[in-house]
Amino acid sequence: MKDIIFDNFQNDVNESLLRHRSILDIMTKLTESNSRVNRALAKAVTDCGCISIYAKKQDIPSKIGELINSKNHSENTQKSNDEVNIDLDNESLSQQLTHQIEGNLCNNCREIIENEIGNNIFYLTSLCNSLDLNLYDILLKEENKINILGKYTFR
Ligand SMILES: [Zn+2]
Numbered sequence: 001m002k003d004i005i006f007d008n009f010q011n012d013v014n015e016s017l018l019r020h021r022s023i024l025d026i027m028t029k030l031t032e033s034n035s036r037v038n039r040a041l042a043k044a045v046t047d048c049g050c051i052s053i054y055a056k057k058q059d060i061p062s063k064i065g066e067l068i069n070s071k072n073h074s075e076n077t078q079k080s081n082d083e084v085n086i087d088l089d090n091e092s093l094s095q096q097l098t099h100q101i102e103g104n105l106c107n108n109c110r111e112i113i114e115n116e117i118g119n120n121i122f123y124l125t126s127l128c129n130s131l132d133l134n135l136y137d138i139l140l141k142e143e144n145k146i147n148i149l150g151k152y153t154f155r
Pocket of ligand 1: 044049109
């Protein structure tokens with residue numbers, strides 16, 4: 001069912017994109033739409049004020065920091081993963097690491113940001129169309145990657 005929704009969306013995007021069909025237009029529109037998402041978010045902070053950003057260095061437990069640093073040294077990875085698993089369970093890492101946002105989006109800002117994200121997804125889908133890539137397949141691959149590597153991907 002979900003794959004049908006994705007495929008329908010991908011077809012609809014393909015049929016509705018006429019004027020900016022060149023890959024150059026799609027590439028630059030994708031970048032522009034991404035900037036507009038960030039701009040809308042910045043304006044929610046600086047113009048509207050419904051949310052505030054209080055960014056600082058995140059307090060990452062030292063064992064996890066070590067694992068991130070040694071991620072590419074495969075001989076230590078398995079041992080480190082086991083150690084980190086204990087820490088993650090005990091320390092509820094996701095509660096320690098925050099988005100550093102205070103407040104909630106007002107309805108107006110939410111609508112603007114949703115609209116810009118939708119526009120961004122439109123051009124991302126257009127990029128997939130131009131390269132004959134299937135959006136749903138990409139989503140599944142990404143989901144599998146998360147499920148296999150789990151919390152140890154550290155993005
Ligand atoms: Zn707002």
